[in-house]
Structures are given as C-alpha cells and as structure tokens.
Amino acid sequence: MPYLQPFDPWGSKLCTCPPKWSLNPYTGCGHRCLYCYASSFIPRFYEPRPKKDFLRKIERELEKLPENSIISLSNSSDPYQPLEEKFRLTREFIIRLTSKKVKLLIITKSDLILRDLDILSKLEVVIALTLTSKSLSKILEPGAPSYEKRLNALKEIKKRGFKTVVRIDPLIPEINLEEAKEVLYESLPYADHFVLSTYKAKADSLERLCKAFKERELLLKRLYLKEGIFVRGSRYLPLEIRRKILLPFIEVIEKTGKSYALCREGLKEYATKKGFCDGSFLLFK
Numbered sequence: 001m002p003y004l005q006p007f008d009p010w011g012s013k014l015c016t017c018p019p020k021w022s023l024n025p026y027t028g029c030g031h032r033c034l035y036c037y038a039s040s041f042i043p044r045f046y047e048p049r050p051k052k053d054f055l056r057k058i059e060r061e062l063e064k065l066p067e068n069s070i071i072s073l074s075n076s077s078d079p080y081q082p083l084e085e086k087f088r089l090t091r092e093f094i095i096r097l098t099s100k101k102v103k104l105l106i107i108t109k110s111d112l113i114l115r116d117l118d119i120l121s122k123l124e125v126v127i128a129l130t131l132t133s134k135s136l137s138k139i140l141e142p143g144a145p146s147y148e149k150r151l152n153a154l155k156e157i158k159k160r161g162f163k164t165v166v167r168i169d170p171l172i173p174e175i176n177l178e179e180a181k182e183v184l185y186e187s188l189p190y191a192d193h194f195v196l197s198t199y200k201a202k203a204d205s206l207e208r209l210c211k212a213f214k215e216r217e218l219l220l221k222r223l224y225l226k227e228g229i230f231v232r233g234s235r236y237l238p239l240e241i242r243r244k245i246l247l248p249f250i251e252v253i254e255k256t257g258k259s260y261a262l263c264r265e266g267l268k269e270y271a272t273k274k275g276f277c278d279g280s281f282l283l284f285k
C-alpha cells in the first residue's frame, strides 16, 4: 500500500478539510496520548516503529504526486515523536521536498520541529502545534514534550515568520476545559488560525481516560455512551453540550478577528468554510 494516502477521516461528511495527502513516517506514536483515536485502528500503536523502507518508497511516490498537492504530516502519528530523534525520517522526507512543488501542513506536539526550521523555511508550509492543557498534559500526553516547551516552540516558529495554527483539540468535558482556556489566551498572540474540537470517543480511548480520571468515569460514560450520539465510528457528545463547550473559545477568538474552525463538529453556524478546518488556506495567502 502506498505511504501517501488521500486524507479521508472515515468518509466523515462533517470534515471541512480540502483534498490533501496524508503521510505518516512512523507507525504508532510514542506520545501515548490517552485520547488518541489512531490506537483504535492501528495494531501495536504504542510500540511505535519506522515505516519499512520509508525513504526509498516515498521518493518513488513523490515522483507521481501532482504539483501543488498538499501533504499533511501526520494524521495518525506525530512526525516529531521521540523516534524521530534517532531515525530522522521526517527530516529526510522534508529535505526531499525542497526540489518539489508541493505544499506542506505539519501537525505536531513536539518542539523537536525547531531542529528542522532551516529546511522548512525553503518550503510552502503551515505549522500546527497541538496544545490541550498545561499541567494536565503530563497525564493526557505522557510521552509528549511539556506545555511550556510546546508554547516556546510556537513562539519561536512565529518569530521565524512561519504561518501557525494552534489546535486546541480535544476539549474533554470536566477535564481540560479550564486549562484549555488558559492555553487559548497564552497562545493567541502567536497563532494565525485556531482549530477547536471536542473529544470524540473511541472505546479504547474512553477507557484510558476513565482509568486516568477515575472520579470522572461515570460522568464521561453517561455523556458519551448514554446521552451521546454515534457518528462514523466515534461517540460524540450531545450537540448542545458541544456548542456550550466550544462557544466560550469561539467568542474569545472572534474578538481578536483571527480565524478559527471546528473539526468535525457539524455546527454550521460557525466557521466551516471549505479549507478552513486544518488551516491549509494559509498556504494560499
């Protein structure tokens, strides 16, 4: 199977991303986020490994890629997870892009991306940092760099002139909402665009969250399993609860005049213009 795959989040009609290619240099992810959806469909997800023969295969695939394609790096793993320090597949891949006419969207939770800003500055690229919480990130994302490191990376990336997206994703009821609001205020000056998303539960991720936040177990299970709705393989919170969670974030961002989008929420009254979701519209500005 080719490593470059058309991005298709389970054929979800709620996705407002433009057509793009998804690429994961690694299978699985060492950031070990409790809420991760990819662990529900990738075997041995928490035993991350490099993709077999990645660089040789991807070079051949890049030859056939249409000009001006958008490559999203990555959607089912983190391109700057701990393995990248040793294997450098992401860096080597980016080096190979410098001779191509393609656009790149990077989504990461790691400040390791700072190592590659030298090459990234030669490309058309938008960099998205995911920030979900402050002190809680040690529990929610035990293998990922701290909030402080990520925020500092965001500041540096912005200072170096890159277009930036901050993903506040996922927003989990009764768990990270308060910290996520602080994250929003602290990251506001450094983000060109925001992506907001409530937590969509998979059976395994919900179990991990309930285990880590025992005192929230009954509430989470009631909200997701009893009152929630099933959409394309995930359990969603009821629509009104999602609106109530998202609205305070939207109001803060709207006051600044910055753009934002909601990821697979279906709340059409808010910014859902095609191409807005992932911030890839910034590639065309």
Ligand code: SF4
Pocket (backbone or CB within 6 Å): 029, 030, 031, 032, 033, 035, 036, 037, 038, 075, 076, 077, 078, 109, 141
């Ligand atoms: S960084 Fe992304 S892919 Fe990796 S464990 Fe966390 S949510 Fe999953």
